Amino acid sequence: MRQALDRFYRISGGIGAIFIAAICVTVLIQVSFNLIDRIAQLTTGKAYGLVLPSYAEFAGYFLAAGTFFALADTLQSGNHIRVNLVIQRISGKARRVIEGWCCLLGAAFSAYFTYWAANHAYESFVFGDLSPGIVPVPIWIPQVSMILGLVALTICFIDLFAQVLAGRDPDYLSQSEEL
C-alpha cells in the first residue's frame, strides 16, 4: 500500500513535469518557426507565415496541467511552504494534533474543491464550451487535469492524515528540512 501510494504521487508528479517540459517544447517550436520565417524573409523576400496554431493557449493548458498534476507530489515532498515559526516550538503530542488539523483541513478543502472542479468541467462539457483560439478545443478536456490533480491531492492529504493518526510524522516533515 505504502509503496503503491508513493509511486502514485511520483507518477502524478512525473506527468506534471512532462507538461512543464511540453511548455518549453511548444514555445521552442513556435520560436524556430519565427526564426525560419525571418530567415526566409531575408533571403527570398517572402515569409512562409509558419504558425503553431493556438500555441500560447496550449502553453497555458500545459501550465495548468503541470501545476495540478504536481500538487500531491509537491505536498508529500514538503515543497508547499508554510509558516513554521510557531509550530516548530511545539513537539510531541501537541504537535501531532497540529499536523492532524492541517492535514484534515487540507483533505476537507481539496475534496470540496475537487467536487466543484468536476462541476465546472461538467458545465463546460454540457454547454459545449470551446476555447477561443484558432484551434477550438472543447474546454473540458484541459479542465480534466484540474480534477485529476485535485483527486490526487485529496488522496495525499487523507494519506498524510492517516499517518498522523498512526502516530508517526507525516511524510512532508521527514522529506523537507525544517525551515
Next chain:
Amino acid sequence: MEQVIAGVVLVIVLFALLASGVWVALSLLVVALVGFLLFVDAPMGLILATSVWGANNSWALAALPMFIWIGEILFRSSLSRDLFSGLAPWLARLPGGLLHVNIVGCGIFAAVSGSSAATCATIGKMSVPELRQRLYEDKMIIGTLAGSATLGLLIPPSIILIVYGVAIEESVARLFLAGIGPGIMMLLLFMGYVVVWALFNKEKMPEPEPSVGFVQTIKQSGSLIPVFLLIAGIISSIYAGIASPTDAAAVGVFLSLLLVWFNGELTWESFRDGLIGATRTSCMIALILSGAAFLTVAMGFTGIPRALASFIGDLGLSEWELLAALTIFFIILGCFLDGISVVVLTTAVIVPMVEVVGIDRIWFGIFLVLVVEMSQITPPVGFNLFVLQGITGENILKIAVTALPFFFLLIVGVVLITLFPDIVMYLPNQMNR
C-alpha cells in the same frame, strides 16, 4: 462599518491559519471561503473553480516554471566555477578585492535566473570556500553574498515580478524593464559600500591577489563567454520586442541545456532532477497564486479594498507618508511570510489603495520587490538566510547581523527610487513609444 468587521475577522482567521502551520496557499483559499460564507452571498464553489482555473491557465505565468528551470539547470552545472574564475582577475584590483566577485557574480546570475535563493546557492557554492581559503573576513563574505543574492528578485528575469505582473494583470515585459535601472543601482551601491569598507579596514583585508597580467586575465574571462551569451540571448529577445518573457524563458532553458551539454555535464539524472525541482517549485508558487486569485475575488465581493482605498484617500496622506508606513508594514509582514506570499497577499488590497494616492503600479512593483528583498535577509523567516546557513554552517542570527549593512543599503535604494522615480520608469516609458 460592515467592511471593518469583515476585514478584522478575515485578518484574524488568516493569521490563525498561518500560525497553526496550514500551508500558505491553503490558508489563502480557506480564508477566502470563510469570507464568502460569512459576508457574501454568491456561488462560491463555482467561483473557486473558475478563478483558480483562470489563474493557472495563463500564458504569461508559463514563464514562471521556465525561469525556475533555468536556475535549476545552471545550479547543477559548473557555471559557478566559471563565473568565479572569469570574474576574479577583473575585480581583484578594486579595493575590497574578490568580495566584489560575490556581488557581480550574483548580479550576472540574477540576469539569467529569477530567484534569489537559486542565485545565493549557485554563487555561494563556489565563492564561500574560495574566499575563506584566501582569508577574507568571514563577516564580509557572508554579508556581501546575503545582500547581493537578493538582486535575483530585482534584476530581470524575476519570479516575483512575474507573480506581481500576473496578479495585477500588468505587462511582465514592462515590469522586467523597470527592474533593470534599480538593479544596476543596487549593484553599484553594494560595490561602493565594499570599496569604502575595504579602504577603512585595510588591516582586515588579505594580501591582494598577485597580478596575473592582461593576457591571462583575458584568457580566464573566456569562461564567462557562455554565460554572457545566455544573458544576451534571454534579455535581448525580450527587450528587442521579439519575444514575450515566456518565449525568452523557453529559449533560455534550451540554451542552458545546450551549455551544460556542451560542457559534458548533461546526464539523465541531472536533467530529471532539475525538471522535477522546477516543477515542484513552480507548482508551489502557482498554488499560492491560485489562493490569491480566489481571495481577490472574495475581497472584491466584500468591498474591503474599496473601503480601505477610500479610507486612505480621506486620510490625505502624502505619498512619502504612505510609502514609509507601507515599508514598515511590509518589513514586519516579511518577518513571518516569504516574499511571494507577501506580494500575492497585498496586491488584492494594497494596489488599489496606492493607486488612489497616484502611485504608478509598475513603480510600486519595484518598490515592493526592494522591500521584499529586505525581508529575505531579516530573521526569523528570511529565505536567503536559510540558504546561507546551509552553505556556511553559521547560525541564522550571525548571518543576519552580517547582512545588516546591506539591509540599510536597500532602504537607501528605496529612498533613491522614491526621490528619482525615473530610475525605475525611464526604460518602461521608452517602450511605450
